[in-house]
Amino acid sequence: MDKTYQPQAIEKSWYQTWEKNGFFKPSGVGESYCIMIPPPNVTGSLHMGHGFQESIMDALIRYHRMKGRNTLWQVGTDHAGIATQMVVERQLDAQGISRHDLGREKFIEKVWEWKAESGGTITQQLRRLGASPDWSRERFTMDDGFYKAVQEVFIRLYEEKLIYRGKRLVNWDPKLHTAVSDLEVISEEEDGHLWHFRYPLTDGSGHLVVATTRPETMLGDTAVAVHPEDERYRQLIGKTITLPLVGREIPIIADDYVDREFGTGCVKITPAHDFNDYEMGQRHSLPMINIFDNDARTNANVPEKYRSMDRFDARTLVVEDLQALGLLEKIDDHKLKVPRGDRTGVVIEPYLTDQWYVKTQPLAEEAIRAVEDGDIQFVPKQYENMYFSWMRDIQDWCISRQLWWGHRIPAWYDRQGNVYVGRSEAEVRQKHNLPDDLSLQQDDDVLDTWFSSGLWTFGTLGWPEQTDLLKTFHSTDVLVTGFDIIFFWVARMIMLTLHFRKEVPFHTVYVHGLVRDSHGQKMSKSKGNVIDPIDLIDGIELEDLVAKRTAGMMVPRMREKIEKQTRKEFPNGLAAYGTDALRYTYYSLASTGRDIKFDVGRIEGFRNFCNKIWNASRYVLMNCEVQDEQGNRLSAHDCDQDNSGGYELSVADRWIISRLQQVEKAFAEGVESYRFDLASQALYDFIWNEYCSWYLELSKPVLTSADFSAAQKKGTRRTLIRVLEATLRLAHPLMPFITEEIWQRIKDLAGVSTADGQGETIMTARLPECEPGKIDQQAMADVKWLQGVIEGVRNIRGEMNISPAKSIPLFFANGSANDRRCLDDNRLFLTRLASLESITWLNPGDTAPMSATALVGDMEILVPMAGLIDVAAETARLNKEIDKLKKESARVQGKLGNAKFVDNAPAEVVQKEKDKLADMQAALGKLEEQAIKLATL
């Protein structure tokens, strides 16, 4: 084995081996376990959020696979209507072609071409993470099979009157020329103005002042509203205004929606271009005058002078003209929320169009109940509130999009505008007895991408066919997702699946946090703080990283800022940490919080952890094999690989086996409660601070000393290799590559059976589980004693600056029979680990040399000072210890002196405090006595 861990040397080849051998497929035996991947956008590439999410899913999948479950991780990508269409349009744009030049069919061909060439980026990157989904079942939401499911759902919902078509105000993206859902609109506060206009009364008796943030919409005003009880305007209700610039006579109406306090208390009403005005328009049967076209340019419904203008140019002109007429009262600065499309960034226009809707109310009721009844559980639980609050106030869902790329709506129209819904034109004709010469035209629109991804859990398994897969794996076990798409996706999946399958899509929704940079900032291209997970795996030079982060940055000032910040934060670029280290970092951060700050400092620690495992394994192999100088195996020592027995286990062996059982339990608890931070922490502690720091050191005396028998050596070799082997299996779900690599090298020595294809890969080996019978309390107590003595000696050494190379004599005083037994049992371990020159047991009455002292329970351990220790230094060390004990014992004494505590607290708590005090006072006495002795020197 190499002296250091080299991830790049092992990762790719193991992955290929696993995939080639079909290890990712369901085994076909055992209880099913299934996770559906949230299908990543086909245009996407892997970011830190994906990395985190996929790592968690893979850990769950590998864990349950190793527990013997029939495990399916369903993988696939989403066709992402808007995003994909934009990518391909941009490419065409570069050649000076628009999609309209090509026409719909040719354009869709181009999209498929693009998908074939570039659509696999993210799935290749997923492989680099070590993800183990069943690639043979990979699906795409635009597959024919999936389309069948989408069509079926649309038709059935239509027939059940849960889908309808209507003319409504929608969020219109004038750049994309499509409706978008509320969720795709981001409203953020921006600086704007509040314009105050005078609207003259038709009867010439004066004017009203209205305030608006969007002056251009006045061209579509059909009323002015005031509050019914507003004394200032009461007498005007029912009168009319002559709309300036337009000349239209519009009524002054009363509606208690109007806030008397805001602005002037008069509101201009534009029902066709504002959601609130729309509702008011309906209440008062106002005309709706649409003043824009699809580009949000003014149309023929406005006076000649203002036609065919961009909405913002129209705004300027309207304001100018009103001012010229003396109707502009004032302009105030005003902060307002501006709705922008999350893809395009352009201002979204409320716009009247014909769209298809899903009536969500009835679906939502079922979906709420499923969570209320606990059929679906959110982890952490508080996300259920978020889910309920949205569900209980749900709006009908606009599912049509004016795009070309997507599932085309299965509806046909005749010349009269009658609608026929069906699987095909032929089916529609047959069903409705339509004559052949009646011309029919299919709806041009496609469905919202989330409509199809809402069917993901059952659509991928073959529905509407009743497949075996569906029977076996649906409902799935857990959905792993970010809280940002609970509404977009999770809620819709629950609604649609309950309706069509009469069962939940998944039993648990594990909601994880969102990955941010080390300062808690969202990672985004525009901020230039993105870290590519692949760069953490492979490493990247500083110059390449800078180039990558500033690519496409148009504003030079931003470019400079990002470059500077990148050079400062990563002066040496990023090292190649490897997949396992990256994954472990993710797990360690996966607690219940909502934000996950990713600090590159942490991944380095886990790379070191991998190296630790690597080198511990190297040590184990060196001791279980006879090796040549290159470390190749010449022959094997007897490690009981043939299960012949005849070995003896030391205290250390029994201790590490006990601790292994306990960590297996802690790990399982962590994983099963989705606390990967706790699971990974337990494993890390065990491997580094127990197996490596103590057990390997304790094995050295046994293996290198002639004082131990062959049976004892065999016992220790057996334990070394078998505990390592079990630990690798335990760690495999978190760090798949390094565990497989090492496991393959040690499995035969650990006696892993190779019968029945077992032992082919660690992936399908059994996860080790806690066997309480193997926990040996005596061994645990004895090792604790041993550690106490060794740490006492090391403390003296460390603080007294005694070279570790120097062997020192050690005396034991005031020891009990148990101390004596422990010493006798562990003399060799002690001598070696504390590098002792001699050990002397003092009986009562024996005189001890002048020494530095440490306490292990009631027993004192003494390191003679002669020639080693400075009196002043030892006095200082003792005093520090004495101070600490004094403070603490005073505190406990106070507590015990409090009658209320003694009377009210449970007896065992009081007793515990009493014992604590007694121990501390005994220790204090000894240390003080020692201090006095030193002082008299």
Added chain:
RNA sequence: AGGACUAUAGCUCAGUUGGUUAGAGCGCUACCUUGACAUGGUAGAGGUCCCCAGUUCGAAUCUGGGUAGUCCUACCA
């Protein structure tokens, strides 16, 4: 405006049903190339558990009220 979440060591975070001498990793200090590992070892320093009040014998933990931050939902033209 309503709601949620967060606040613990210089930094990133754990802390289970109230009883711990409040922990880990990174960073820091000193010493150490000892035979698995310097991507290492040993020892050490470092905390008013955001603030105030309350419940309790006892609060990092429970309750109320603040403060700060993050986010969601709904918004006033």
